Amino acid sequence: MSDKQDPTPVKALHPVYTVTNIQNKIRTLDGTKVSYSSWVRLFKLHAKGYRVLAHIDDDLLARVLEPDSTAYEAWFKIQNIFLNNKGSRAAALEHEFTNLTLRAMSSLEAYCQRLKDLASQLNDVDCPVNEKRLVLQLVRGLPSEFDTAGAYINQTLPPWDTACSMLQLEIQRQRARDSHSSTEIVATVEHDPPANSNILLQ
Known part of the structure; x- marks a missing residue:
């Protein structure tokens, strides 16, 4: 073999x-x-x-x-x-893009993603959205509690991912502040006797 x-x-x-x-x-x-x-x-x-x-x-x-x-x-x-029908599609997409707000979305992540998707769709119909405009629109749709962070982003115009991260950190900071304030209120209520407690003891 x-x-x-x-x-x-x-x-x-x-x-x-x-x-x-x-x-x-x-x-x-x-x-x-x-x-x-x-x-x-x-x-x-x-x-x-x-x-x-x-x-x-x-x-x-x-x-x-x-x-x-x-x-x-x-x-x-x-x-x-x-x-097809780029003109009408572009008009509808542009309207949604410029009027989208954080309050209309379920979360910051959903808001950022929707803006990004709309920008991509506008690019498809020959209405390109550059990164600076995307960042400016991101700030434009924020509620008043983001005024400080939004003003800083407008001034520095960081990259898109950085701007989204800055807003996420701002949300975490606001939540921590609110949580700390709530804890202080509870502690005050628990340790301070009612105003008429001395009357009741007499």
Whole structure:
């Protein structure tokens, strides 16, 4: 019996076959929580990682969605759905962006995320929002208890992430102050006798 190994090379499995559920890799495109531009970036990132990026422009790809439809055509159909009627979409997004307030949201985190999502969607319709404007709008929607922190952010115009962190620290500071004040009030009530206690003792 020969000890020689089979010289036939074993063909490596293409990475794309390791994906069992694409939804675990790419979030569902809904145009609200996941904007078109962020979905495209994520899609292309995974397509490159799994070595199928070239298929996006391959008109010989197997038919998808409709008869005689290529991946290239399907890609641009999605693009048109989310980028058509740019004028009206931009007006609606701009209105929500400039009128959003912290009080209208459930938390600071939700407020920051919604502003970021709206800015991303405005970028999709050719109305770019730069970081400075995003930070200024962040401050604009704050209630009066953030006036001091907001004024400092307006003056220094820190990066977006830094501005959000500063506001989170301000919330923590306000909560600690309120908690300390409540403790002092309780302590005062417990140790100070009622005003008429001397009368009752006589």
